[in-house]
Amino acid sequence: MRGDRPTPADGAPPAASGPRAKPTLRTISEIAGLAVPTVSRALNDAPDIGAETKARVRRIAAEIGYVPNRAGVRLRTGRTNVISLVLSTEHDQMNHTARLISSIAAELTGTPYHMIMTPFAPDEDRMRPIRYIVETGSADAMIFNQIEPEDPRVAFLMERGFPFATHGRSVWADRHPWADFDNEAFGRVGVEALVSRRRHNLVLIAPPATQTYAQAMIGGARARAAGVGATLRVADGVTSDSPNADVRGWTAAAVAADPSIDGLIIGSTNATLAAVAGMEAEGFDVGTDIDIVAKEAMAFLKFFRDRILVVDEDVRTTGAFLARAAIRAVREPKEPPMQHLEVPDHWR
Secondary structure (H helix, E strand, O other): OOOOOOOOOOOOOOOOOOOOOOOOHHHHHHHHOOOHHHHHHHHOOOOOOOHHHHHHHHHHHHHHOOOOOHHHHHHHHOOOOEEEEEEEOOOOOOHHHHHHHHHHHHHHOOOOOEEEEEEEOOOOOOHHHHHHHHHHOOOOEEEEOOOOOOOHHHHHHHHHOOOEEEEOOOOOHHHOOEEEEOHHHHHHHHHHHHHOOOOOEEEEEOOOOOOHHHHHHHHHHHHHHHHHOOEEEEOOOOOOOOOHHHHHHHHHHHHHHOOOOOEEEEOOHHHHHHHHHHHHHOOOOEOOOEEEEEEEOOOOHHHHOOOOEEEEOOHHHHHHHHHHHHHHHHHOOOOOOOEEEEOOOOOO
């Protein structure tokens, strides 16, 4: 007899053992032959630990599925090892936002930090997610965009001494970390590209005027147009962030009302697609009747209409820089803020 305890039927797999123990710092320590504090410092990218040791410790951690206990990290260090990317749910510029997110996430790979998204609705107070993160301590630093000259988010975080980095510049740009595309230069380059093709009646579909980069783009384009004797007007009633249907309708109406318009400068990929649809609906062809200069973060527009003149924006480098700048703001708050400006000087 087999006794009173039930046994598996013949041929059945053996009963599963208990749940596998969760890997800890000590597990890595025993495998690597290193002290637990050394393992901890290696995983936290401490400057006194060699690159080879860091790589070996991280490889072992990945192989055994080690995941830091966030509550424990916070108790020991007062930090969360979280960088929060705060974005509006309205702000969808196709590949631009996607590329920014992926580049920040990629740069954080191999560091103790990971990224979380904190979205907010278009009609919501933009200060709400900022205050929430600061008051709850749910992240060590923030990255956000759509910067206004006297942005209240920037002022609030500087006053609180909370680490952050911005995609764009405020009037306090000398005092905080940022990465930006030189939109004043883009405005100038856009005018130069169109004038080189003998276009002189130009329209700029700019970003929302409340944002710093819109003011820079408008200023650069206006100054260069005046310098070369071209006429430039800024689209009224739509921006490069407006819904596609609005941009399409506005462009169609504008070229129908003034067929002498022969050049467009457009601040986003989405708005460019919509503007092309609008002008083509009125019988105007890209590159023949009207030339277009647009900026983009990923090669796309040339596949759509190969005669569009493109100025490239390296959002991948920008995102990676913002991630490093945010980490630096956490670790070395007394050091000068990291800042990066991408200056375009040509089109293709």
